[in-house]
Amino acid sequence: MQQAIDSIMVPTQGQGLYEVTRSLLVFVAGSQLSTGLVTAYVRHTSCSLLIQENADPDVRTDLRGFFRRLVPEGMDWLTHTTEGPDDMPAHIKAALTQTSIGIPVSSGRPVLGTWQGLYLFEHRAQPHRRELVFHIIGE
Numbered sequence: 001m002q003q004a005i006d007s008i009m010v011p012t013q014g015q016g017l018y019e020v021t022r023s024l025l026v027f028v029a030g031s032q033l034s035t036g037l038v039t040a041y042v043r044h045t046s047c048s049l050l051i052q053e054n055a056d057p058d059v060r061t062d063l064r065g066f067f068r069r070l071v072p073e074g075m076d077w078l079t080h081t082t083e084g085p086d087d088m089p090a091h092i093k094a095a096l097t098q099t100s101i102g103i104p105v106s107s108g109r110p111v112l113g114t115w116q117g118l119y120l121f122e123h124r125a126q127p128h129r130r131e132l133v134f135h136i137i138g139e
């Protein structure tokens with residue numbers, strides 16, 4: 001078994017889904033492994049990762065709207081408020097999604113569906129620089 005690891009910085013401009021599929025493809029190709037498992041992991045507690053449709057941008061709009069309605073800012077019962085009104089809702093959204101995703105690799109490519117892409121889901125309102133780690137193990 002062989003493995004490789006690398007990280008990228010993903011600049012965000014506030015809440016939204018930022019596609020990182022291209023970075024994943026480049027990493028897997030550079031690993032020169034034909035079969036295995038690649039893990040994507042984001043090193044933050046107020047954003048998350050999703051595999052989601054990458055053909056119609058309305059999907060991303062609807063997902064942002066859904067999570068905004070599900071976990072709105074300004075809930076008066078929150079106690080963690082020192083980092084701004086969007087911080088604790090961002091932590092809750094991240095808890096409802098995931099910070100790591102495993103994706104099979106076959107023939108030197110991630111096994112994603114035709115319309116699937118990998119996204120960093122930024123839950124904070126302000127711009128951030130998010131670190132995303134890729135790790136692959138395989139043959």
